[in-house]
Amino acid sequence: MATLSCQFHLAIHRLPCNARVRPSFSCSVQPSQSNIKVVINGAAKEIGRAAVIAVTKARGMEVAGAVDSYCVGEDIGKVCDMEEPLEIPIVNDLTMVLGSISQSKETGVVVDFTKPSAVYDNVKQATAFGLRSVVYVPRITVDTISALSAFCEKASMGCLVAPTLSIGSILLQQAAISASFHYNNVEIVESRAHATDLPSPDAIQIANNLSNLGQIYNREDLSTDVSVKH
DSSP states (O other): OOOEEEEEEOOOOOOTTTOOOOEEEEEEEEOOOOOEEEEHHHHHHHHHHHHHHHHSSSEEEEEEEEEEESTTTTHHHTTTTOSSSSSSSSEOHHHHHHHHHHHTTTEEEEESSOOOHHHHHHHHHHHHTTTEEOOOOTTTHHHHHHHHHHHHHHHHHEEOOOOOOOOOHHHHHHHHHHHHHHSSSOBBBOOOTSSSSSHHHHHHHHHHHHHHHTOOOOOOOTTTOOBOOO
16 A cells, blocks of 8 residues: 655756746645554454454454354444454354454454364464464463463564453552462451452462562461462
């Protein structure tokens, strides 16, 4: 994609009286940056729909594909209750979407909201087509993250695995680390109605962060071998 830049020059020189003054008009083609093409994998999920809306409002980005096994064939804009349809149907074929972006030679990224068992293959597909990946999949295992790290390093292609998309959670983790140096006892207490995933990934992450600081907490608690209770 390029933009046409034109300049108008009026050059006046000492010429004979009967000579005409002619302006000069020159144009040059300059490259311009196009929008980053974003593919949302898991677009029909609540977090996927939120991502679609966020991308459409962001500068320099545009939704280029919506992949999910639900609502196949429906316009992702309508699924997200947007005022105008995006004219992008939800498809259940990641390879087809990646191939389309790859042929256009545009810069693209895949945002993955699928499931732990599918993440590795999804990232491999995206990398094969020259697209980087951003992964947010709760309960992703350390083994999967290690495999992704090794694969991306070999392929010289970046991949961001985000343990959380909550700014509040990140601030809480940083606050817990800062406060932990001033206390000898630590307890992580969660209270959520109808919770089925206790301890939550955020609580586990906080516990791991504190355990990795090299300090031993709750020394008087002889009933556990874990340095941080959660």
